[in-house]
Amino acid sequence: MKGIPISALLGLFITGLFFLAALLAPWIAPYGLGQIVGDIWEPSSSQFWLGTDNLGRDLLTRMIYGGQTTIFVASMATAVSFTLGSVLGFTAAVYGGVTDQVMSRVNDLVMSIPTLIFALVVLSVMPVTIPVLILVMGLLDSTRVFRLSRAVAVDINVMDFVEAARLRGEGQRWVIFREILPNALSPLVAELGLRFIFAILFISTLSFLGIGIQPPETDWGGIVKENREGIVYGIPAALIPAVAIVTLSISVNLVADWALNRTTSLKGGRGG
């Protein structure tokens, strides 16, 4: 498609940069992850572009490796939450009745417990490994996706073309994936951009609290945690991950907005 707006191009470019850096971390990082290469909290220089951290490790290196972990965990968690949430949400909407009631009320129950506290409790009894983190985050987030997709699907489910498919004798699988899903894509794409960012914030929060990514591995939340005392002395090391999170959030959502525009304006868009 020609004529991608500048905002989307910018978003694509920056998001691409972040993902590339994450993928190519071992090759582009100037030093090793745990390598102590200088003094504590050195300011930025030609040798250490972003300065060094609380133990004298190169901050740029740690940001790149940390970004790798953060982006990987957040992406996987979002994938889990969307697959699970939307399939269950559509199922609830399509079956309706008791099925819908049971699924929705159980979902409400899970949602009524604050996500962070729920995660803290679960992670304090489970071994904190990356798959467990992804699963916990994905499951908790899927409740939000469930709500959205159920609400969207309920609307679409009563339209004549879905009835026509039912009258033809189509199974629920066809109804969900061929009739409803393509028409529910726009709101889901918008939600995807948002959920991905929430996932980044969530994993960062967990790491900051010490129950996320465990050393010697690191992620952006962990970098903030390690360097937070420096703020008192006017050392910006802890703010750098924050800047990275903000930049990534905005650029991902620029892309999501554009994708949203595209999906709604397709020739097959639901005219209003």
Next chain:
Amino acid sequence: MADTLLEIKNLRIEATVYAPGEKPRDVVIVDDVSLTLERGKVMGLIGESGAGKSTIGLSALSYGRGGIRLSGGNILLNGREIRAAGAATLRGLRGKEVTYVAQSAAAAFNPAKRLMEQVTEATLHHGLMSKDEAEKRAVDLFRTLSLPDPENFGKRYPHQVSGGQLQRAMTAMALCPKPDLVIFDEPTTALDVTTQIDVLAAIKTAIAETGVAALYITHDLAVVAQVSDEIMVLRHGKMVEHGTVQQIIEAPREEYTRALISVRSIDHQQKQPTPEPLLRVESVSARYGAMAKDVLSDVSVELHPGQTLALVGESGSGKSTMARVITGLLPPRKGTITFDGKPLPPALRQRSRDELRELQMIYQMADVAMNPRQTVATIIGRPLEFYFGLRGRKRDERVQELLDAIELGKGFADRYPAELSGGQKQRVCIARALAAKPKLIICDEVTSALDPLVADGILKLLLDLQAREGVAYLFITHDIATVRAIADSIAVMYRGKVQRYGPKDQVLTPPFDAYTDLLLSSVPEMQLGWLEKVLAHRRMTSAGN
């Protein structure tokens, strides 16, 4: 021409279209339309959807809906140019000199306020009368419009009166400030025929008694012929023909006008019943959920192979419920349905794939009956794949065959529904139904959302396909003209019961029962003085009782 009230000269109306993925572009909605309306006269503006008739009507208020620009020409009201007038001038004019009656009264009234307050609002706002005077006038108007209990009618809330009464209340609202001009924008289109005739008569009386001038906008030539002095026929934003009612009806000059007048004059030979009916509905009763009353009670009809049974009735008569019962979406509470000699399982899930295939359905709103994310090829191809296992080349060939059958030809297979016109969409829906090689197609108001000429084309196509494929139709409609055109037998439905049932010639021949008489006589006919004749006929029958 001292008596000229409204003069529109070379009006040009444009709008900017913001098509997604394209640069905004200007389109001309109305081009070079001129009209002159004298005081106390009624002009009918007629045309199909998109003809610009509402837009022209609203231009008499110097108003353009959502982004529409009155970009050229003159609009003179009482000799004053109002096209480019300022907001203050227009405020003084709207609701005082010119008023407006909208199509959907239910949407135009504020449900939280009493009718009287809303009917007198504009009058009081402009300070034309004191509150007492305005209310007295409103009551007089209620009486003129033959609303029940005119003294107390204004104390009710909008939801407490019927749709037809609300439409008349809106007419009272428009007439209350003693305007020079009233714009009626399809005031009876959303009403049932039996209600429409009352509203039409009330509007006509009110116009005559108050001596107001009016622009009457509608797509129904038969309706406009009853109330107007002159008619202007519009198409694609341009004037086609303009003349007195008599001239337009009796001696139309333009081809398009002639087509509008001769609409629904399809010649259909009524077929005789065969020994074995295809569909037999026996004493079926149905209700929704936990409702205490039956929506359908004790309904029995038969449909013979290759023929058409029309279900007629006003809204709420249970005709669409009937379709849901037959398709299995709503299993009946009592009664049986026999299809092709075998009993049909009541619920959709219990039916075999062949039973589903042989019974197809076409919907009223083709827009929402097709998945907007599927191409025409997928929409028509899916039943082929699903029922007959056709794939690849074979499927594509059959899709093209079906497209040819519905007279769409090449180049349509890759389009999305949004890229089709209303009539084309309905044709694709017909092709989808046809793809299953059904024995029976249920047509639920398939032409009522379409313009008359387009609807005509669809009906001709349906008859054509019936002759070729031998498919039977259960045709649900509220439009008697459609029924006359295509039915072999008719069931008149009223409040969930079959009021009258039989072959077409019998059902449409007197003596009638009271309801059928009311229904049949309410259908506007394309002749002068039809309204008066019907009203006189009604007075006579009611006096006779």
